[in-house]
Amino acid sequence: MIDLEILRLELNYLKTGVREMIGESEEREIGEAINLLVFCFLNPTNYTSPDISKAIQLIKEHLGVIQEVMGPNEYEIFKSNLITIGSLLKRLKFESSILS
Structure with missing residues (x-):
């Protein structure tokens, strides 16, 4: 599961940004929100947690602030990191469903 290591690196990049x-x-705050979302994503029984929408909203708010602070080119690079994180989470969910 090399994807877990890549996901960890991508999430660390996001938190550093x-x-x-x-x-x-x-x-x-964003680290806690990310941990909650990853846990809920990998454990579908938690999809109904009310904290999920709060975590997503917190991340969106922080990303909005980052977008205002960064230049457009920098933000595009940062945004590609988010796409990579989403892809890795989908792949990990698929792999975990095969293994169980």
Whole structure:
């Protein structure tokens, strides 16, 4: 499952970007939100958790702030990181369903 390692690296890149652009407390918040979403994504019995929508909203808010702070070219690179994270989560979910 090399994808887990790649996902970890991509999530660390995202958290680093948040820390550098808007601060350490926001990095902790987005880290907790990401952990919750990854856990819920890999464990479908938790899809109904009300915390999921809160976590998604928090991430969207932070990304909006980052978009304002970064230039358009920098943000496009950052945004591609989010697409990679989404793809990796889908692949991990598929792989975990095969293994179970």
